[in-house]
Every structure is written in C-alpha cells, then in structure tokens.
Amino acid sequence: MRELNKTIFMENLLSEKESLDLIGQMISTAKNNLQKGTGKIFLLWGYMVAIISLLTFILLITLPPETKYYAYYMWFLMFAAYPVHYVLLKNKEKEKLVMTYIEKVMNWVWIAFSISILVVVAGLIIAMVLVMPAFTDVRPGHEFDRWFQWLFITPLLLCLYGFALFVSGKAYAFKPLATGGVICWIATFIILISIHHVHVLAIQQIVLTISAVAGFVIPGHMLNRKECKDV
Amino acid sequence: MFKDLDPLLHSQLRLAVMSILISAVEAEFVFIREKTNSTAGNLSVQIEKLREAGYISVEKSFKGKMPRTTCRITPEGIAAFEKYVEDLNSYLQKK
Numbered sequence: 194m195r196e197l198n199k200t201i202f203m204e205n206l207l208s209e210k211e212s213l214d215l216i217g218q219m220i221s222t223a224k225n226n227l228q229k230g231t232g233k234i235f236l237l238w239g240y241m242v243a244i245i246s247l248l249t250f251i252l253l254i255t256l257p258p259e260t261k262y263y264a265y266y267m268w269f270l271m272f273a274a275y276p277v278h279y280v281l282l283k284n285k286e287k288e289k290l291v292m293t294y295i296e297k298v299m300n301w302v303w304i305a306f307s308i309s310i311l312v313v314v315a316g317l318i319i320a321m322v323l324v325m326p327a328f329t330d331v332r333p334g335h336e337f338d339r340w341f342q343w344l345f346i347t348p349l350l351l352c353l354y355g356f357a358l359f360v361s362g363k364a365y366a367f368k369p370l371a372t373g374g375v376i377c378w379i380a381t382f383i384i385l386i387s388i389h390h391v392h393v394l395a396i397q398q399i400v401l402t403i404s405a406v407a408g409f410v411i412p413g414h415m416l417n418r419k420e421c422k423d424v
Numbered sequence: 425m426f427k428d429l430d431p432l433l434h435s436q437l438r439l440a441v442m443s444i445l446i447s448a449v450e451a452e453f454v455f456i457r458e459k460t461n462s463t464a465g466n467l468s469v470q471i472e473k474l475r476e477a478g479y480i481s482v483e484k485s486f487k488g489k490m491p492r493t494t495c496r497i498t499p500e501g502i503a504a505f506e507k508y509v510e511d512l513n514s515y516l517q518k519k
C-alpha cells in the first residue's frame with residue numbers, strides 16, 4: 194500500500210481513473226477501524242461478569258436456604274470496575290487518531306446499552322428494597338428474600354448483551370462479537386424456558402458465566418490480538 | 425481536458441485528504457499524514473488551502489502535553505466532493 198501511495202503522490206497529473214482509485218483507496222483506510230484499547234474494555238467487563246456470576250452460582254448452591262439470596266450482594270463488586278473502565282477509556286481516547294461514523298454510532302449503542310441495564314437493575318432493586326416492603330408484609334432485613342424478582346434481571350441483561358454484541362459484531366465486521374451476541378440470545382432463551390426449575394437461579398448464574406466468556410472474554414482476547422497485528 | 429473539475433480537489437494530496445475526511449467524523453493530522461504517506465510540511469500547506477476554501481475545519485488542541493490537530497469536513501466540503509465525483513463520472517461516461 195505504501196508503494197502504491199508513493200506512486201500516486203508523485204507529482205503527476207491525475208487521470209480520471211487515478212482520481213477514482215485514489216478516492217476508493219483513501220475511503221477504505223478509515224473503514225471498520227476498531228480503536229486500539231477496545232479489547233481491554235471487553236475483557237474488563239467480561240471477566241467481572243464471568244467471575245461474579247460464578248461466585249454467585251457457588252454461593253447460591255452452597256449457602257443455607259434462609260441466607261442464600263444474599264449471594265446476589267456479590268454483584269455490588271461490579272462497581273469496582275468503573276474506575277478501571279474510566280482509565281481504560283481515557284487511554285483509548287489518547288490513542289485515537291480517527292473517528293469514523295460507525296464508531297460514533299457504536300458509542301451511542303453502548304451508551305444506550307448501559308442506560309438500559311441501569312434502568313432494569315435500578316427498577317428491580319428499588320421495587321425489591323423500597324416498594325415491596327411498603328406494600329407487602331416483608332420483614333425488615335428480608336427484602337432480598339423476594340427471590341422471584343431475581344428471575345427477571347438475568348434474562349433481561351442477557352438479551353441486552355445479545356443486542357449490543359450482535360450490532361457491534363456486524364458494524365465492525367468482527368464475527369466473534371456477533372457470534373457472542375447469538376450465544377447470549379440462546380442463553381436468554383434457555384433461562385426463560387427453565388423458569389419452572391427449582392434451581393433456576395443457580396442455572397441463570399452459570400449460564401451467565403458461560404455467556405460472558407463467549408460474548409466478552411473470548412472476543413476481547415481476539416480483539417487484543419487483532420489490535421496488536423493492525424498496529 | 426479537466427477544465428470542469430474543481431482544481432482545488434483535482435490534486436493528489438488534497439483529494440486524498442478529502443476522501444479520508446468524507447469517510448470519517450474527524451481525523452487527526454498524524455492519521456492523515458500516515459495514510460497519505462506525505463510529509464508534514466506539504467500536508468500542512470494542502471490542509472491550509474482546503475481550510476481557506478471552507479472545505480474543512482481545523483481544530484488545534486492538546487492531548488496531554490502533545491499538540492493535536494483535528495480535521496473535519498464541512499457541509500461545503502461534502503458538496504464540493506460530491507460535485508467532483510459527479511463531474512468525474514460524467515467525464516468517464518462521455519469518454
């Protein structure tokens with residue numbers, strides 16, 4: 194490509210064919226440009242979700258029945274990822290040399306994804322901690338015993354993962370992300386059809402672990418490798 | 425033979441710069457220099473010509489302690505680029 198560039202930029206008069214070739218060649222330079230540092234962000238959230246869901250799964254199956262729903266407190270560990278996310282994002286901004294239209298749209302897709310997750314989680318937690326105790330006879334300190342609330346968080350989140358991953362995969366023409374998205378949708382379906390199962394909550398957590406590995410961890414490592422090659 | 429083509433765009437480096445900028449929201453000077461394999465001096469001159477014509481906007485800022493020059497295509501630039509490609513196509517069809 195560099196050789197071709199050298200030829201094109203010699204001070205020759207452009208022919209109409211050369212003009213069109215040059216336009217085509219230059220337009221393709223910024224196309225599907227995945228920002229350096231994207232892989233690390235996928236890895237951060239992928240590993241966080243995979244590890245926390247695995248720990249929650251272990252606690253759900255090992256804690257005594259009266260306290261087992263406190264296993265979900267593990268998810269507060271997710272807040273620890275935010276400062277790291279901020280640092281990774283700042284580093285990514287520093288490395289950024291070009292912003293394509295695809296990237297601009299994808300940034301908004303991931304912002305919309307984060308807002309969707311916030312709305313789902315905040316809504317269900319407020320219902321559980323404030324609204325349910327106010328209108329029902331839940332004993333103080335036992336708000337989290339309303340286990341059926343937990344039934345909805347995981348499938349909703351997984352479905353959103355599927356959406357964001359699939360769109361990213363297609364936009365960046367990076368198949369592992371799109372495949373990860375499809376796996377998340379299949380996982381959502383499995384969780385929903387196993388809603389009758391006595392261990393449904395534990396099943397949800399282990400399916401979530403697998404989905405996080407398939408949707409974020411594996412594509413994240415592949416992205417890192419691709420970024421190293423591209424540079 | 426090219427008298428109908430916009431002379432500002434019918435130049436190798438300026439056309440390359442405009443082609444990169446039409447496909448991106450914004451691009452840094454370093455990126456354009458790398459992709460066009462041009463020298464900083466020549467690229468600066470051509471970018472200034474495009475800016476003077478109102479085809480692109482140039483923003484100078486700092487990334488940490490490093491100076492950064494970000495270029496964006498303007499609506500006038502998009503219109504001029506589209507017209508250039510149209511003229512090029514009609515020329516090829518006549519041929």
